Amino acid sequence: MELSPLLAELGRYPFTRLDDWRAEAGRRGLEVIDFGVGDPREPTPAFIRAALAAAVNVTVQSSLQLWLGDLIEVAALEVSAEDSTLTVDLTYVVRQTQQRLTTRFTRGV
Numbered sequence: 001m002e003l004s005p006l007l008a009e010l011g012r013y014p015f016t017r018l019d020d021w022r023a024e025a026g027r028r029g030l031e032v033i034d035f036g037v038g039d040p041r042e043p044t045p046a047f048i049r050a051a052l053a054a055a056v057n058v059t060v061q062s063s064l065q066l067w068l069g070d071l072i073e074v075a076a077l078e079v080s081a082e083d084s085t086l087t088v089d090l091t092y093v094v095r096q097t098q099q100r101l102t103t104r105f106t107r108g109v
Contacts, residue, residue, distance in 0.1 A: 022034070043083060044081075044083075044084070049081035049082065050081070052081045052086065053079045053081045053086070054079075056081075056086065056088065057077060057079040060077060060088060060090075061074065064077075064092075070095070071094065071096070072092040072093060072094055072095060073092060073093045073095060074091075074092050075091040075093055075100065076089070076090070077089070077090055077091075084108050085106055085107070085108040086106065086107050086108075087105070087106045088104070088105040089102070089103075089104050090102065090103050090104075090105070
């Protein structure tokens with residue numbers, strides 16, 4: 001999958017830059033206080049993953065209906081967020097042929 005040009009312009013992952021700054025401060029003998037929650041060092045809390053999955057479920061469901069509703073009927077949609085991976089399982093029926101298909105999309109950080 002090709003990264004959006006806008007995201008590609010951002011350069012290095014922000015948490016990677018923060019890790020570099022933190023390491024540099026440590027080498028200079030400075031104490032760094034980390035107030036981060038859910039950064040890649042620690043798991044994202046379950047309630048945040050659940051909220052993400054719920055929001056993606058609603059967004060995907062409404063987008064499929066809006067943009068592809070004339071072509072497909074959504075039979076099942078399941079969204080889960082575990083650790084740093086978002087998974088969307090979609091089962092749909094192609095209206096013209098009545099063919100039932102299932103596909104999985106995953107995106108990790």
